[in-house]
Structures are given as structure tokens and as C-alpha cells.
Amino acid sequence: MKLGGEIEKLSEDGLGVISNVYIPFSYPGDEVVVLRTTRRFGRKIAVDFRVLRESPLRKRPRCGHFGKCGGCLWQGLKYKEQLRLKAEAFERTTGIGADIKGSPRVWGFRNVSNFIVTSSGIGLKEYGNPFGVVDLHECPVFSKKTPEYLRSLRAFLVETGLESWDLKKKRGQVHYLQVREGKFTGEVMVNLIAHIGPQMEVLEAFKGYFSFADSLYWSLKQDKRDDPRGDARLVVGEPYIRERIEGVTYLLHPNSFFQTNSYALSLLLKAVEDFTDGVKVLDLYSGVGTFGIWLAKRGFNVRGVELNPFAVEMARRNAEVNGVEAVFEVGRAEETPIGNYDTVIVDPPRRGLKEAGELLVKSGVENVIYVSCNPRAFKLDYENHLKKTYRVEDAVLVDMFPHTPHVEGVIKLRRKG
Numbered sequence: 001m002k003l004g005g006e007i008e009k010l011s012e013d014g015l016g017v018i019s020n021v022y023i024p025f026s027y028p029g030d031e032v033v034v035l036r037t038t039r040r041f042g043r044k045i046a047v048d049f050r051v052l053r054e055s056p057l058r059k060r061p062r063c064g065h066f067g068k069c070g071g072c073l074w075q076g077l078k079y080k081e082q083l084r085l086k087a088e089a090f091e092r093t094t095g096i097g098a099d100i101k102g103s104p105r106v107w108g109f110r111n112v113s114n115f116i117v118t119s120s121g122i123g124l125k126e127y128g129n130p131f132g133v134v135d136l137h138e139c140p141v142f143s144k145k146t147p148e149y150l151r152s153l154r155a156f157l158v159e160t161g162l163e164s165w166d167l168k169k170k171r172g173q174v175h176y177l178q179v180r181e182g183k184f185t186g187e188v189m190v191n192l193i194a195h196i197g198p199q200m201e202v203l204e205a206f207k208g209y210f211s212f213a214d215s216l217y218w219s220l221k222q223d224k225r226d227d228p229r230g231d232a233r234l235v236v237g238e239p240y241i242r243e244r245i246e247g248v249t250y251l252l253h254p255n256s257f258f259q260t261n262s263y264a265l266s267l268l269l270k271a272v273e274d275f276t277d278g279v280k281v282l283d284l285y286s287g288v289g290t291f292g293i294w295l296a297k298r299g300f301n302v303r304g305v306e307l308n309p310f311a312v313e314m315a316r317r318n319a320e321v322n323g324v325e326a327v328f329e330v331g332r333a334e335e336t337p338i339g340n341y342d343t344v345i346v347d348p349p350r351r352g353l354k355e356a357g358e359l360l361v362k363s364g365v366e367n368v369i370y371v372s373c374n375p376r377a378f379k380l381d382y383e384n385h386l387k388k389t390y391r392v393e394d395a396v397l398v399d400m401f402p403h404t405p406h407v408e409g410v411i412k413l414r415r416k417g
Contacts, residue, residue, distance in 0.1 A: 265400075395412065
């Protein structure tokens with residue numbers, strides 16, 4: 001039975017909604033008819049629909065894969081409308097009204113892309129289909145060089161005869177190609193994630209087809225999970241590539257997390273800096289030192305705590321490269337003694353602070369900066385823990401993820417008097 005009407009609202013994850021049916025790639029003001037749905041995660045999702053009348057919020061998408069690829073739900077929206085809708089969604093979820101800073105670039109801004117290599121295609125996952133892959137030939141949000149990267153990969157696979165991964169049967173040899181770009185340095189890292197180690201002739205072909213890379217890795221993947229992770233082994237070139245954000249250098253490695261939008265990162269870093277009080281700063285969930293190194297470069301006394309030992313090693317290298325004396329240690333955030341700090345920065349995983357929230361409540365810290373791309377997690381942390389002791393003093397949003405419903409929030413919390 002057909003269902004139709006005008007999209008009046010968007011769900012939290014950016015889908016158009018009509019009568020409890022969720023419609024991807026549709027926007028407020030679109031008039032649509034839904035022909036077929038499927039049930040996923042307890043919701044009815046439209047898998048076949050037609051737009052009868054387009055919303056005035058729409059614009060022509062740049063990518064030819066839009067509407068199928070799961071990477072860009074909002075590429076059909078005018079950018080100023082994307083920003084407005086993100087700010088409204090953040091306020092709906094958290095109750096906080098905040099200014100939003102748009103990304104300086106909305107094309108070619110991503111500094112990393114993970115192309116899945118499967119028997120049904122090479123590229124990115126199809127939206128709403130766990131076994132569907134969009135066979136990419138371009139990705140304008142990542143890089144203008146995407147066609148070159150993909151041509152090299154396809155030619156390499158043809159020459160070597162290596163078997164692509166079968167998503168349903170969970171078997172194969174090559175699973176992902178990860179490409180990182182230093183947007184401000186021009187350096188390129190290529191990392192092949194495979195379920196086998198390379199033979200000598202395969203390695204020679206690999207080096208030949210990706211000779212443009214400054215850093216070339218082969219990662220041995222020993223599990224069947226569908227993620228671009230493995231034991232990274234340097235094949236040729238530099239062990240790291242560099243990204244430079246307004247005078248601060250960050251080293252990038254296949255196994256280290258780094259914010260994906262190099263152009264908007266300076267806006268995020270400056271927002272954190274502007275909210276930082278005093279001199280002594282504790283950076284919880286410090287990762288590779290993204291915030292800590294930036295602040296240390298500007299004269300703050302920084303101590304970082306991070307659970308992942310490899311990330312701590314990278315943070316220490318970043319401190320050395322930038323000539324700063326920030327201290328980074330391995331530790332659990334919820335077990336970290338909070339001493340006499342002027343500001344604590346928390347950038348927790350998507351699940352939020354959980355127990356670490358109580359640690360902050362019991363501390364004497366006046367100023368907390370909460371950084372998150374998950375406003376629902378912030379709301380839970382604030383309502384369940386932080387609200388006992390802290391009030392929201394200020395907030396700013398930074399659009400690190402153009403053409404998606406996601407946004408990065410920076411919230412300044414002040415201890416109640």
C-alpha cells in the first residue's frame with residue numbers, strides 16, 4: 001500500500017519522516033510517495049520512493065553516487081540549510097542554543113577514506129543495505145584524486161589476482177584500502193587491509209601501482225569483523241605522514257585516530273582554546289594529543305590521559321615534533337585523580353563519560369569543556385551527572401561533517417557557585 005505526503009520533519013539521524021516511515025535522502029518540504037519499505041532496527045525504512053515535488057531547501061548534488069551511497073545523506077541540501085538544521089537538532093536534543101561555524105570547505109575536506117573491497121564492488125557501503133556496496137568512481141567529499149586511487153587499486157587486483165572480500169560468506173583476501181591525505185602538506189598514505197600477508201611479487205606490484213604514496217602500508221587483518229583495522233606493517237616510505245594546522249604539526253599513522261576534516265579542525269581547536277581558563281589543563285581522552293598539543297603550543301601547561309597506549313605514543317611524538325613539553329600518560333579517565341587543574345577537557349567516545357562524569361562532579365575543577373559529536377550522550381551525561389555541580393555557560397558547534405546530519409559540539413561548563 002502506497003504512503004505519501006510532505007516531509008515535515010527529520011529524525012535524529014537525518015531521515016525524512018512521514019507517519020512513522022523513515023525516508024533517506026529526503027528533506028522538509030519534499031512531497032514523496034513511498035512504494036516499498038523494510039524493517040530495520042525496529043523502524044520502517046523506505047527502500048523505494050519517489051519525490052513528486054522537490055523542497056526549496058534542495059540543491060543539485062555534486063556526486064553521481066548520491067542517493068545510494070551511505071556516505072552523504074544530506075548532499076542534496078543547500079549548505080546553509082544543513083547548518084540551520086544541525087543547530088536546531090542540537091538544541092532539540094540538548095536544550096542548548098548555540099552558534100554554528102560552517103566548514104571552510106565542503107568538498108575535498110576529508111583527510112581519510114576507507115574503501116571497502118568486495119566481490120560486489122569497491123567503494124563505500126550502500127545506505128540501508130548491510131551487504132550492498134556502491135562501486136565508486138569518485139568521492140568529491142574526500143579527494144579529487146579518488147578516481148586515481150581507485151584505478152590503481154583495481155589494476156593492482158587484476159594483475160595480482162587477489163580475491164576481494166565476500167561480505168556474506170566472510171571470506172576473501174583483500175578487505176579495505178585506506179587512503180589518508182595531509183590536506184595542508186600534500187602527503188599521502190596508502191594502507192591495504194588484507195587477510196593474508198604479501199608475497200614478494202605482490203609487494204612489488206603494490207609498490208608499483210601506488211608509487212605516488214609517501215607512505216605505503218600493508219595491514220594484516222586476522223579477524224572477520226567488517227572494519228578497516230589490522231596489524232600495520234610499513235612496506236616503503238615514511239612511517240608517518242604529516243598534517244599541519246596553523247603551525248601545529250600532527251603525525252598520522254594507519255592505526256591512529258585524527259579528526260577527519262582538516263579545514264574545519266582549526267575552528268574546533270580555537271573553540272576549545274577560547275573556552276579554556278587558567279594555565280593548568282587536564283586533557284582526558286587525549287588521543288594523539290589533538291587538543292593538548294595545540295594548547296601546549298600556546299603556552300598552556302597540559303597533561304593528557306588516554307586509555308590506548310599507541311595513541312599515547314603518538315601524542316608524545318607529536319609533542320616532540322612541535323617542541324612542547326605536554327605530558328601524556330596511559331590511563332582510564334574514570335580512574336584519573338583530578339588535582340589542581342584550571343580546566344578539564346573531555347572528548348569521550350560516542351557512549352559518553354558514564355562513570356567519569358561522577359569523577360568530575362566530585363573534583364574541584366571550575367571549568368570543564370565537553371567536546372562531542374553525539375549530543376544525546378552529552379545530554380545523558382549532563383542530566384545524570386554533571387548537572388549536579390555544573391551549569392552550561394557557553395557552547396559552539398563546528399561542522400566537521402558537511403553533507404551529513406552530524407555536528408561537533410563544544411560545551412563550556414562552569415562550576416555552580
